[in-house]
Amino acid sequence: MDLAEFTTWSKRIADWSADYLRSLRDRPVRPRTAPGEVIAALPISPPEDAEPMARIFADFERIVPDAMTHWQHPRFFAYFPANAAPASMLAEQLANTMAAQCMLWQTSPAATEMETRMIDWMRQAVELPEGWRGVIQDSASSATLSAVMTMRERALEWRGIRSGLAGEAAPRIYASAQTHSSVDKACWVAGIGQDNLVKIPTRADHGMDPDALRAAIAADRAAGHRPAGIVICVGGTSIGACDPVAEIVAMAEKEGLYTHIDAAWAGSAMICKELREVWSGAEHADSIVFNPHKWLGAQFDCSIQFLKNPADQLKSLTLRPDYLETPGFDEVVNYSEWTVPLGRRFRALKLWFLIRAYGLDGLRQRIRNHIAWSRDAEAAIAALPGFRIVTEGRFSLFTFRFEPAGEDADAATAALLERINADGRTYLTQTRHEGQYVIRFQVGQFDCTREDVMTAVEVIGELAEEV
Numbered sequence: 001m002d003l004a005e006f007t008t009w010s011k012r013i014a015d016w017s018a019d020y021l022r023s024l025r026d027r028p029v030r031p032r033t034a035p036g037e038v039i040a041a042l043p044i045s046p047p048e049d050a051e052p053m054a055r056i057f058a059d060f061e062r063i064v065p066d067a068m069t070h071w072q073h074p075r076f077f078a079y080f081p082a083n084a085a086p087a088s089m090l091a092e093q094l095a096n097t098m099a100a101q102c103m104l105w106q107t108s109p110a111a112t113e114m115e116t117r118m119i120d121w122m123r124q125a126v127e128l129p130e131g132w133r134g135v136i137q138d139s140a141s142s143a144t145l146s147a148v149m150t151m152r153e154r155a156l157e158w159r160g161i162r163s164g165l166a167g168e169a170a171p172r173i174y175a176s177a178q179t180h181s182s183v184d185k186a187c188w189v190a191g192i193g194q195d196n197l198v199k200i201p202t203r204a205d206h207g208m209d210p211d212a213l214r215a216a217i218a219a220d221r222a223a224g225h226r227p228a229g230i231v232i233c234v235g236g237t238s239i240g241a242c243d244p245v246a247e248i249v250a251m252a253e254k255e256g257l258y259t260h261i262d263a264a265w266a267g268s269a270m271i272c273k274e275l276r277e278v279w280s281g282a283e284h285a286d287s288i289v290f291n292p293h294k295w296l297g298a299q300f301d302c303s304i305q306f307l308k309n310p311a312d313q314l315k316s317l318t319l320r321p322d323y324l325e326t327p328g329f330d331e332v333v334n335y336s337e338w339t340v341p342l343g344r345r346f347r348a349l350k351l352w353f354l355i356r357a358y359g360l361d362g363l364r365q366r367i368r369n370h371i372a373w374s375r376d377a378e379a380a381i382a383a384l385p386g387f388r389i390v391t392e393g394r395f396s397l398f399t400f401r402f403e404p405a406g407e408d409a410d411a412a413t414a415a416l417l418e419r420i421n422a423d424g425r426t427y428l429t430q431t432r433h434e435g436q437y438v439i440r441f442q443v444g445q446f447d448c449t450r451e452d453v454m455t456a457v458e459v460i461g462e463l464a465e466e467v
Contacts, residue, residue: 141182172196174216235395283308298350317337416460
């Protein structure tokens with residue numbers, strides 16, 4: 001493809017993209033595609049000869065869009081959002097065109113220095129103290145893995161990166177049952193193991209019980225284990241649970257334990273001052289992660305890990321062979337030394353475009369709208385016959401259950417969810433809470449409106465009558 005053809009097809013794809021976004025409300029949120037349909041439409045063997053772009057693009061239009069779940073659909077209320085504001089999309093197109101490998105300052109000076117500035121912009125937006133620094137990771141899973149690796153190495157006085165864990169007392173990590181499964185996986189990958197991830201009971205508000213945490217740490221010390229760190233949950237995936245941050249970080253300081261706050265979803269809401277009570281004390285933690293690609297509008301992937309003092313994480317993860325040196329610039333920041341992957345994308349550009357295009361006030365207003373509309377939806381569902389709110393709204397997430405008289409409520413709720421998602425007008429997902437099958441409803445898609453939210457409620461009521 002020469003640059004003239006590239007220009008033609010860039011314009012064609014830009015037009016297709018605008019039409020796609022314009023038509024999302026007319027599409028089912030989740031595709032009506034059976035397993036195996038897409039792979040059956042793809043040739044078994046690769047072509048030996050080049051094919052014209054017109055044919056490739058026609059096949060794309062024929063095969064792909066109708067077999068995708070449309071995460072940018074304004075009636076996507078499942079999981080958590082993976083938002084991509086149009087300004088963020090444009091920045092991503094530019095980053096894709098430059099196609100830089102941003103592993104070192106010298107391979108990407110603008111990307112590196114813009115990342116430093118965007119981290120500080122976001123630090124100011126959530127009002128963490130001056131001096132906090134950070135790095136843009138691909139996802140919260142990577143940030144949590146980095147934090148768990150740091151917990152491990154601090155506890156082992158950095159012997160683990162030299163000689164491994166053999167012969168060492170097992171490091172112990174503490175988290176509540178509401179913590180995301182990425183914490184479990186981080187303990188697997190870090191060699192700590194599932195048995196050394198201690199799940200602490202929760203209180204009536206579903207946050208970690210500090211007294212139970214204190215007892216678990218004391219019991220582990222007495223048993224010869226090595227307490228290493230605590231993962232604190234702010235806005236858990238299942239029901240939005242929040243741990244008592246201030247109590248836990250105060251305890252951790254006394255115990256000499258490293259703390260990591262997982263605020264992957266709810267962290268975006270911390271740009272709203274009135275919502276920050278849920279992470280009061282966060283400034284005393286060691287590490288915090290939140291995902292602008294969830295609720296703030298930055299196209300996936302874009303996860304910010306704030307660090308009060310990066311030194312421990314750098315000591316745990318930095319590896320600088322001769323071929324990655326930057327001669328003459330010993331003091332530059334190389335963000336690949338802050339993370340597990342060496343290769344890095346130019347993620348800061350979309351934050352720069354996003355924040356400037358909407359302003360912090362514009363982004364705050366979206367979050368406030370989503371929370372208000374979620375409350376409206378919760379009240380409307382509570383008023384429907386046979387429905388019960390199981391967990392009340394936390395930020396913009398609540399859960400409910402369908403309990404028609406004389407029927408098994410788990411089965412009825414599951415049947416309703418299947419019908420909702422087959423219908424296509426909206427998309428919801430499930431979880432289990434205290435042994436009960438419940439439906440999650442979270443509002444957060446960047447371009448949704450109150451009408452979209454209430455349309456979903458109408459669909460739920462309509463389909464419940466059919467069930």
